[in-house]
Amino acid sequence: MDDPIRAAQVRDEYNDYVDTLFEPIDQDLQELPMEYLVEGFLPKGYLAILASAPKQGKTSLATALALAVATGTPFAGLPTQQSSVLWLSMEESRRERWLLLNQSPLADPATPLYTCYEYLPIDQEDVFDLLACWISRTQSRLIIVDSLHAASSGRSLNDGWNARKTLQRLKHFCGNHGITALVLHHAKDLSRTGAPRVAENDQIAATASMTMVLAQAEGKGPKSISKPYRIVTLYCSGRGDFANRKRTFISRAPLDYQVFDEVPETRKRQELTRPDDEAIVDFLKGRPKTAAQIGDNLHLTDVQLRNCLTRLRQKGLVTLVKSSLRPRKYKLCGGLHLNVQEKSDSI
Secondary structure, eight states, X not given: OOOHHHHHXXXXXXXXXXXXXXXXXXXXXXXXXXXXXXXXXXXXXXXXXEEEXXXXXXXXXXXXXXXXXXXXXXXXXXXXXXXXXXXXESSOOHHHHHHHHTTOTTOOTTSOEEEEOSOOOTTSHHHHHHHHHHHHHHOEEEEEEXXXXXXXXXXOTTSHHHHHHHHHHHHHHHHHHTOEEEEEEEBOOXXXXXXXXXXXXXXXXXXXXXXXXXXXXXXXXXXXXXXXXXXXXXXXXXXXXXXXXXXXXXXXXXXXXXXXXXXXXXHHHHHOOSHHHXXXXXXXXXXXXXXXXXXXXXXXXXXXHHHHHHHHHHTTSEEEEOOXXXXXXXXXXXXXXXXXXXXXXXX
């Protein structure tokens, strides 16, 4: 470079850039408050994938969530932070959207839910200029993309590099603007994989901050005859305890979701498959008992007792009583026999 002043300026700019490449660990140890759009469920700044087999209800669930956020009303009993919502409808027509939205009392002309029916590929840079403009105009904090296939520019998502590039810009956009993106996608055939997983390449799930794979089943029993309902399960995984759990809802209408709340004792009975395990649960219905008391009363050997208690603790049905006294005692989880805290010691 002939101009020495310009050359010096370029060197300074380069050195400034190099100085910012790596940060000391104390920057990562600073506590960053977690803000949620849906309390304990969907954080701000996250790129989340909602996947299911076709026609299993992911668009309905996403629509119910979008209406809850747009109106500041709870979603499945979970508080929401009110915000405008941008919906990229790449597969549904206006009539299809109307048929779904018309089933919710939250869908009102004043509801700040904005829908785009144009083709906006989320792997193209100029699209984010448009999204940034609409975020500024509406103060939206949630973008829903329906669906990933329809919103890509034709790259094969089976290729790991293409899959990552398709989502990477959107993920950075979320982090830079403090917004949340929920991208709808397909799930792999659960009967073959043995576990719910996002379809195509694993890099789709790896790039996302959080994945939610939806499965549904028809409700059973006498109540399902008079009041039909679906049991909707979300298998969630990602960064943070809130993101690694299974959530179950009851849905009595396409846009109606309530937390599935079984009777604890019924749930426990369903999870008990061994007579000895069931006998221990019955024996612990009173006050907490020591291992010796359990074994002597139920005539179990040390090996049988240890195996039973291990299974019950792994299922979350039995826990240790926190106490300095020995021998230690066991109690049923969720029981109110004593005002004590649970302790997750090993047996």
